[in-house]
Amino acid sequence: MDELVNKRINEVLKGNHEAFEEIVTMFQHRLYQVCYRMLGNRQEAEDIAQEAFVRAYVNIHTYDQKRKFSTWLFRIATNLCIDRIRKKKPDYYLDAEVPGTEGLNMYSQIAATGDLPEDEVEKMETQERIQYEIGRLPDKYRSVIILRYMEELPLQEISDILELPLGTVKTRVHRGREALRKQMGNM
Amino acid sequence: MNTCRESMIHYMHAYLDGDISREEERKLKEHLTECPSCKEMMDELQSAVSFLQLAEPVKAPEGFVSGVMDRLPKEKPKAGIHRLLRRHPLIAAAAMFVVLMSATLFSSYSNQHFSVTKQPNLVIEGETVVVPAGETVKGDIVVKNGNIRIEGEVDGNVTVINGSKYMASTAVVTGKSEEIDKAFDWLWYNIKTTVKGFFPSSSNEKGENLQNENE
Numbered sequence: 084m085d086e087l088v089n090k091r092i093n094e095v096l097k098g099n100h101e102a103f104e105e106i107v108t109m110f111q112h113r114l115y116q117v118c119y120r121m122l123g124n125r126q127e128a129e130d131i132a133q134e135a136f137v138r139a140y141v142n143i144h145t146y147d148q149k150r151k152f153s154t155w156l157f158r159i160a161t162n163l164c165i166d167r168i169r170k171k172k173p174d175y176y177l178d179a180e181v182p183g184t185e186g187l188n189m190y191s192q193i194a195a196t197g198d199l200p201e202d203e204v205e206k207m208e209t210q211e212r213i214q215y216e217i218g219r220l221p222d223k224y225r226s227v228i229i230l231r232y233m234e235e236l237p238l239q240e241i242s243d244i245l246e247l248p249l250g251t252v253k254t255r256v257h258r259g260r261e262a263l264r265k266q267m268g269n270m
Numbered sequence: 271m272n273t274c275r276e277s278m279i280h281y282m283h284a285y286l287d288g289d290i291s292r293e294e295e296r297k298l299k300e301h302l303t304e305c306p307s308c309k310e311m312m313d314e315l316q317s318a319v320s321f322l323q324l325a326e327p328v329k330a331p332e333g334f335v336s337g338v339m340d341r342l343p344k345e346k347p348k349a350g351i352h353r354l355l356r357r358h359p360l361i362a363a364a365a366m367f368v369v370l371m372s373a374t375l376f377s378s379y380s381n382q383h384f385s386v387t388k389q390p391n392l393v394i395e396g397e398t399v400v401v402p403a404g405e406t407v408k409g410d411i412v413v414k415n416g417n418i419r420i421e422g423e424v425d426g427n428v429t430v431i432n433g434s435k436y437m438a439s440t441a442v443v444t445g446k447s448e449e450i451d452k453a454f455d456w457l458w459y460n461i462k463t464t465v466k467g468f469f470p471s472s473s474n475e476k477g478e479n480l481q482n483e484n485e
């Protein structure tokens with residue numbers, strides 16, 4: 084797979100536009116899925132995932148072929164998703180940093196402002212509920228949880244994608260799971 | 271609320287990440303059998319995670335790929351040339367030729383001496399070649415850095431490089447007649463004639479193709 088991808092990338096670097104189409108075809112579903120899980124909206128996910136491919140094309144000369152292409156591509160996409168989420172948020176959300184474990188409660192409270200009544204949540208079908216719960220996660224936890232449990236990526240790869248130290252990724256996975264647990268209670 | 275030590279919670283997460291030693295795992299399992307609140311927390315964490323794993327794969331919509339391709343910026347000129355060369359190997363060959371020959375060709379272009387193909391019947395007046403009225407020149411005429419005045423007939427091609435051509439009302443040129451003023455034209459003219467020279471008879475068409483592709 085990686086060999087084929089690098090072959091296509093070399094063709095793109097030589098100016099072969101069509102070779103890029105093959106790359107898009109290979110990665111479209113994975114990239115779209117990450118964006119959809121992050122944003123929770125199909126139109127936005129399509130827009131951002133397409134934008135991510137455009138940026139990959141424009142910056143293809145900066146991609147280091149010794150590394151994994153999907154890691155580089157996911158990094159572009161997750162950065163775009165995080166930017167998009169921040170733009171949509173009201174200002175007070177921006178400053179909501181988590182100073183320690185106790186910050187989790189603050190975050191959960193803020194997140195809870197967008198919550199639905201419990202009986203509405205209970206009526207949701209599984210797929211809808213999954214997306215709802217992910218959407219309620221603070222976005223710094225949301226990205227690691229999506230990469231860990233929906234893309235099923237190893238922690239090291241998540242650390243490469245998000246350009247965070249492995250220890251930070253572990254902490255975020257822990258807190259993300261903790262946040263999920265609290266959100267969902269004993270369902 | 272869980273009152274157990276931080277370490278147990280840490281073990282739970284380490285366990286869920288598959289990042290736990292046997293010794294730690296043993297301690298955790300032992301603790302879970304005797305502490306209901308930790309057992310409950312562990313169960314909740316596990317069910318939250320398993321719930322997420324019920325997520326069905328999501329697929330990009332129809333037309334996603336072509337949407338990306340439409341959004342790509344227009345090809346860079348450099349890439350365009352690459353593609354052109356790939357699709358038209360003959361042009362590529364000509365381009366190669368230009369590169370290899372240009373030094374020689376430019377030096378002969380910048381050589382400003384007047385010259386003309388030797389043909390009987392031609393009259394030279396200073397830097398002007400005259401085909402006198404009533405005379406017929408059989409063969410091609412090439413004039414460099416000078417002019418030509420045609421009053422009679424030329425049974426062949428007339429080429430004027432870096433000069434002018436005057437045609438009297440009586441003038442007749444049976445072949446092609448062209449004036450070359452610019453360095454580029456001059457190069458091209460040389461390429462054409464050289465390529466024709468390379469393929470003397472049957473392959474002459476190739477030279478024609480080359481010419482057509484450029485025009």
Ligand SMILES: [Zn+2]
Pocket residue numbers: 273274275278301305307308309
């Ligand atoms: Zn306990």
